[in-house]
Amino acid sequence: MYSYSDFDEAFVRERAAQFRAQVARRIAGALTEDEFRPLRLMNGLYLQLHAYMLRVAIPYGTLNTRQMRQLAYIADTWDKGYGHFTTRQNIQFNWPKLPDVPDMIDALADVQMHAIQTSGNTIRNVTADHFAGAAADEIEDPRPVAELIRQWSTDHPEFQFLPRKFKIAVTGSPNDRAVTRAHDIGLRAQRDGRGRVGYEVIVGGGLGRTPMLGQVLRPFVAKADLLAYLEAIVATYNLMGRRDNKYKARIKITVFENGIEAFRDAVEERFAQIRPTFTGIDQTLLAGIEAAFAPPAFRDAPTEGYEAARARDGAFRAWTETNLTPHRQPGYAIVTISLKAHGTTPGDATSRQMRLIADLADDYGHGEIRISHEQNVILPHVRKADLHALYRALVPEGLGTANAGLLSDIIACPGMDYCALATARSIPVAQGIATHFRAAGLEHEIGRIRIKISGCINACGHHHVGHIGILGLDRAGVENYQITLGGDHTENAAIGEKIGPGFAYDEVVPAIDRLLRAYLELRLGPGETFIEAYRRLGPEPFRAALYPADAQADAA
Amino acid sequence: MSRRFSPKVITANALLEGDVVYLTADDRWSRRPSEAELIEDEAHAELRLLQAQRQAHLVVGAYLADAKAGPNGPEPVHFREVFRARGPSNYRHGKQEAMDV
Secondary structure (H helix, E strand, C coil): CCCCCCHHHHHHHHHHHHHHHHHHHHHHHCCCCHHHHHHHHHCEEEEEEEEEEEEEEHHHHHEEEEHHHHHHHHHHCCCCEEEEEEECCCEECCCCCCHHHEEEEEEECCCCCCCCCCCCEEEECCCCCCCCCECCCCCCCCHHHHHHHHHHHHHCCCHHCEEECCEEEEECCCCCCCCCHCCEEEEEECCCCCCCCEEEEEEEEEECCEEEEEEEEEEEHHHHHHHHHHHHHHHHHHHHHHCCCCCHHHHHHHHHHHHHHHHHHHHHHHHHHHHHHHHCCCHHHHHHHHHHCCCCCCCCCCHHHHHHHHHHHHHHHHHHHHHHEECCCEEEEEEECCCCCCCCCCEEEEEHHHHHHHHHHHCCCEEEEEECCCHHHHHEEEEEHHHHHHHHHHHHHCCCCCCCCCCCCCCCCCCCHHHCCCCCHHHHHHHHHHHHHHCCCCHHCCCCCCEEECCCCCCCCCCHHHCCCEEEEECCEEEEEEEECCEEECCCCCCCEHHHCCCEEHHHHHHHHHHHHHHHCCCCCCCCHHHHHHHHHHCCHHHHHHHHHHHHHHHC | CCCCCCCEEEEEEEEECCCCECCCCCCCEEHHHHCCCCCCCCHHHHHHHHHHHHHHCCCCEEEEEEEECCCCEEEEEEHHHHHHHHHHCCCCHHHHHCCCC
């Protein structure tokens, strides 16, 4: 994987030293909170409900094992022994104390990590397909382009005070696992007529209070033009985007209010101006980055042992059916390690779990780890011959749950258990749903489904693109949960529809139970997933299940 | 017609630890909501808030939160303040870890 250059190293160290001095001045009283707040946010430090929170970027979700062990060390030394992986491929520490944060930042710098631009109106951590470099359906590994964007966007002097935050996601596969249409810019690898790889550029997507799916700005941009084209987009937005109203400041509103054609014209004009100034240094850099992302030396290995283990170990077989994804290399698989054991907090990993994952990645996974936007950990390159040993090592530490892509594989934001912006809790709702359906024994029968929960309208939990979306609100001082149906986070992205009035906290699990039992009755067979049944039947039968009293009144 | 003033406490987060704190009648910042000064007069609330906001070397983001009198002192009213006074619901961390709440 990519390793910092001397320039990167010096930059991160300098920023760490600056922040240490800023924290010291705040504690000494030389800086007011109004002065300090933008400085701490530039370094990923928030003040939440109960404590400070440090948000650390995991660029394009890629970690090496040394970095994972360092995250465990940080969790043990300055936090409460765990970390929370987020939908933006970040990790959040929920309990740092202000005087300790400079030491945490130094410890991150020791393993080429930082928290720069994980907050503020800047280009945030670039996210990517978590199966990048391994997926069988991949056109190219999207991470070199993502790394190039990271280098370009980090401390970019023109883009430190954008109208609002700015998020870029990249996928190298036609199967979109990076939710590109819900980002300010989404990039999808494509081949042109001559077989050359470039990127489709999607702009103006976003969730939050005004959910919108991105639109294609250009169907194909050659890699040599990509960085200049991105710079033209962000520069256009920087000038055209609104600064008078925070809620209308995202690029999705800029594109919506001006129209995609006018926005495209402005981008193309800017692109024509600046393209000549990109003299090819970026392409030299990109070639070096691509070399750094060369795949590991895959080894041929017989897979008979794997098939034999599947035949004799039913729990292992169940896990292989849900938690493996086809690898492009024969004899290998992509492993999803679930951070969604029933009843636990989605996305949380203890320091002990982090160390085990690092050890197993070294033993069985060519030392590579990914964090998915779905809040799971991925070992992208595991020989099938090693899968049984891997599984048996995961199970005792609560990491062997066979639920990837199933009902309990829930995305949930921290919600009002931690977040100062939240209007209701998310985590206990996710815990309640997962444990309820396990007790009911229905999870495997229900099959593939995505439930996504946000604790406020900002939609960090991606509820709009959940097959079932749950949004926690504060209705007159009481937690209330709105349910949306029919969302989709893939290449067929769709925004879910609000189905009816919200539910009280205690009513959410029973409502989801009625909904999914109705699905089991309505589906054509086990082969028809929830989202397929919803698309075939429309919302009405599901609305009737959610609101049985209304349905009876209509019938009377 | 002005609405009747509902009782308040002044709360903030401690600068160093980030922990939730409450302003007491004798001008301390306490970790316990029950030790907060329950303010029942609007003019006094505004004055106390100004005094609290001047203590930026100790706390961050002081504000008035609705509260009610309980048997052991002020208690939060809104669920957000209940969580702030207790800690998260997924782990026994925060105030509930340190004291019996």
